[in-house]
Amino acid sequence: MPHTQITLDCAQSQVPRVEALLEALGALAITLSEPDDEEILEPGPGEQRLWSHLRLTALFDAATVDPLRLQARVAEVLGAPPRGWRVERLVDRAWERAWMDDFHPMRFGDRLWVVPWGQTPPAAEAVNLRLDPGLAFGTGTHPTTALCLRWLDGLPLQADTRLVDYGCGSGILAVAGCLLGAGHCTAVDNDPQARQATADNARRNGVGERIRVQGPGPLPRAGADVLVANILARVLVAMAGELSPSVRPGGRIALSGILRGQVDQVRACYSSWFEMERPEYQGDWALLAGTRRG
Numbered sequence: 001m002p003h004t005q006i007t008l009d010c011a012q013s014q015v016p017r018v019e020a021l022l023e024a025l026g027a028l029a030i031t032l033s034e035p036d037d038e039e040i041l042e043p044g045p046g047e048q049r050l051w052s053h054l055r056l057t058a059l060f061d062a063a064t065v066d067p068l069r070l071q072a073r074v075a076e077v078l079g080a081p082p083r084g085w086r087v088e089r090l091v092d093r094a095w096e097r098a099w100m101d102d103f104h105p106m107r108f109g110d111r112l113w114v115v116p117w118g119q120t121p122p123a124a125e126a127v128n129l130r131l132d133p134g135l136a137f138g139t140g141t142h143p144t145t146a147l148c149l150r151w152l153d154g155l156p157l158q159a160d161t162r163l164v165d166y167g168c169g170s171g172i173l174a175v176a177g178c179l180l181g182a183g184h185c186t187a188v189d190n191d192p193q194a195r196q197a198t199a200d201n202a203r204r205n206g207v208g209e210r211i212r213v214q215g216p217g218p219l220p221r222a223g224a225d226v227l228v229a230n231i232l233a234r235v236l237v238a239m240a241g242e243l244s245p246s247v248r249p250g251g252r253i254a255l256s257g258i259l260r261g262q263v264d265q266v267r268a269c270y271s272s273w274f275e276m277e278r279p280e281y282q283g284d285w286a287l288l289a290g291t292r293r294g
């Protein structure tokens, strides 16, 4: 399928609103990078940055996007014409693979490595997650994914642990959770490309039978021992009443995709259900974890 790639720069505080708009207008994938480094689609392994401005790169099906109309809608959200606006037509899905050249094995926590598909794990005895995210978000290079992977690595996941990965993207968290010991995972995403990538990565890692991939829908009440949701603050706020009761009393939750300035708002929505811990930060991004009250 030919793709249209849109690039723009905006203040970090405007990112969630622009991301939401691009998603609503059909973006297949959105990545963040520093405005001066066009090669990096997600931040480099282990990098922590404090950005005031970010570059958003969004990929659309060329048949469905009207770049001029899109530019006007973004200008409405920003209150001014977007800076660094660029439109490129990609005919051979080169975008999808370009980042793979800079993608190397990365370690998260004590046990877990994320190893690009086709590369050799540096530590054969480690828990090695073999990943090809395709067009979906979730390589491990984004701070929010890294925060979630380290959190999962620190949990006592067991064969009877029921995990939910809400907003699974490439499936990186669902697969990591199962490789780290969880017996079963429900992986949810509203993007069919993400669901496909999750199913593919689950199969690649030999945990296809343990991961159920589905679109958004009601989650069983108290059906999760552990729930991880790396989405965006506004989605987490909107879904607090749905996600919270799906965790059993005593179960754990981790929420990410939250900018520093959004922590209090998200915490307020979940603190009546969960005993919330101090946030973990990487760069401008936060992870909020908690334990469901009994």
Ligand SMILES: C[S@@+](CC[C@H](N)C(=O)[O-])C[C@H]1O[C@@H](n2cnc3c(N)ncnc32)[C@H](O)[C@@H]1O
Binding pocket: 136, 137, 138, 139, 140, 144, 145, 148, 166, 167, 168, 169, 170, 171, 172, 173, 188, 189, 190, 191, 194, 216, 230, 231, 232, 235, 257
């Ligand atoms: C930031 S990515 C996270 C991917 C992966 N879990 C990770 O940690 O790297 C967020 C994902 O949530 C999905 N998403 C956004 N809003 C959603 C919603 N309301 N319901 C289900 N999935 C959603 C997006 O399609 C995207 O794949």
